[in-house]
């Protein structure tokens with residue numbers, strides 16, 4: 001047996017598990033998306049492109065010959081991508097100072113700050129989301145405090161708005177941005193920072209000219225880690241957005257539940273997967289040393 | 298570029314304490330120092346004596362606990378590193394890995410707001426100075442150690458600082474490259490006339506490069522002098538043993554008169570010695586005297602005032618370094634011409650000519 005063969009043999013269990021757990025369900029989804037819906041959920045074993053067709057298109061209710069874009073689905077797709085991008089942006093804006101703050105604490109106290117950042121991860125997503133509801137609802141913490149302080153007379157409607165969804169999403173995903181950013185910043189050689197300061201850079205220029213470019217891998221990794229779950233999120237948008245504006249995740253969930261259209265759900269899931277793959281491709285291009293070299297040179 | 302102001306760097310009462318309470322470390326303790334314009338000034342001392350701390354205080358990378366730093370007569374004690382006309386060459390070079398050689402060299406100029414064309418011209422001038430014109434577009438990780446060193450020098454020199462600070466810049470290089478870079482450094486300093494404050498714990502390097510050297514120990518400055526001055530006239534035993542080889546003998550002081558002393562050697566013979574300043578010893582006291590190895594004359598047994606046994610002989614190309622043991626047990630180093638092949642165990646006669654011995658303050 002050659003070394004290569006032995007290596008494959010050793011890898012076999014891992015490959016088998018990956019095949020069953022990751023590739024298997026995906027394959028099932030792919031197959032389902034090309035079948036017809038069953039009457040009470042599930043699928044009928046008959047080939048059909050209807051599901052894929054209705055991801056983006058709809059037939060006129062009275063004349064099936066007229067095909068038009070599925071405005072509802074497109075709106076949901078756009079809303080999901082836009083929310084995921086906004087969430088990523090908010091996480092970057094909040095995550096950068098947070099990660100930098102932690103990375104510049106004395107050694108030994110950084111672990112504590114990291115722990116504090118990850119605390120939200122230790123609680124259930126639903127509990128966290130309900131907690132946010134408590135904070136921002138009309139008689140919640142923020143409004144009560146503001147009214148008692150006399151800043152406002154009427155409570156501000158925050159819950160069940162896009163703002164609430166964004167706050168909730170950013171809160172949930174912020175650690176996924178902070179951790180890789182911190183890891184990248186912590187690796188930046190302190191002497192480079194001193195060299196920059198010595199060469200007449202203010203603190204801000206030091207950050208922009210040295211810390212920012214050198215922590216780019218962390219920024220990109222964090223963005224991908226936030227963007228991918230954010231684009232499929234459905235619990236937070238439903239609880240904080242009031243369920244009025246569906247997200248891609250809600251739409252998929254609907255097809256497998258009340259909608260009883262598993263093939264459409266499967267096709268939508270595959271669409272989501274495609275979006276995630278696009279995000280990953282962008283990521284790989286961004287961290288590829290060759291591309292990095294090109295855009296700096 | 299440089300005018301001959303009396304003191305380009307003036308440090309007074311500079312103190313830096315790290316930590317507090319029982320764990321406080323006095324890295325620098327009440328240091329006074331003046332560096333003249335255009336001078337190559339070296340801080341020499343063993344590891345942990347506070348050399349880097351002093352340099353970082355000059356650069357503004359560290360804040361003093363007490364004391365002041367003046368550069369060109371201006372008090373810069375409260376200014377950050379970006380507002381002091383000094384630049385540093387760091388021990389591990391600290392080149393920006395994401396920037397090309399040219400962008401590294403131009404970094405300081407860009408921060409100072411130089412225009413793109415002025416910057417390009419200055420960077421080219423610097424590349425020519427360090428003879429690396431062909432490598433402008435390279436990344437630092439694609440350079441050899443010596444090349445990185447040159448780029449670090451060029452980067453620090455590009456903004457034409459009033460003072461160039463160098464913290465053991467050559468310690469990462471191998472011996473041969475190190476020699477080359479020492480010459481290179483001296484050439485750069487001659488051509489740019491920049492005032493240099495150089496940190497090293499290598500006494501050979503300090504003696505070879507410097508106009509003046511400050512010997513440091515435990516956060517204090519023991520002596521500031523020219524290399525020859527340090528070697529010939531060390532202020533105390535610590536300086537004498539740190540700079541060059543030195544042997545120490547217990548002698549009896551017979552008489553002192555304006556810088557001269559008459560002493561009785563362990564064997565009984567009487568010689569004239571130089572009296573170091575600051576001593577309080579009087580006639581009749583037992584004192585410590587120092588002698589440099591090349592001043593010790595070694596001959597056949599019975600030839601000199603002292604008798605000794607060769608303990609170790611190391612041929613060093615042209616000369617032989619001898620470790621001798623006097624009959625009273627004192628160790629004495631000597632450097633002899635290679636001619637007689639003394640072997641360990643051989644008996645020799647030792648002469649200490651008038652003026653070879655230097656009586657040190659107790």
Ligand SMILES: Nc1ncnc2c1ncn2[C@@H]1O[C@H](COP(=O)(O)OP(=O)(O)OP(=O)(O)O)[C@@H](O)[C@H]1O
Nearest residue numbers: 315316322324343344345346347348349350351498
């Ligand atoms: N940031 C710091 N915190 C605490 N102690 C420090 C710090 N920096 C330096 N010291 C202490 O101050 C003393 C002087 O340090 P410094 O780095 O100036 O020595 P050095 O002469 O440069 O030594 P070396 O030749 O090893 O570089 C040392 O005892 C060191 O442990």
Ligand SMILES: [Mg+2]
Nearest residue numbers: 348349350464
């Ligand atoms: Mg040091």
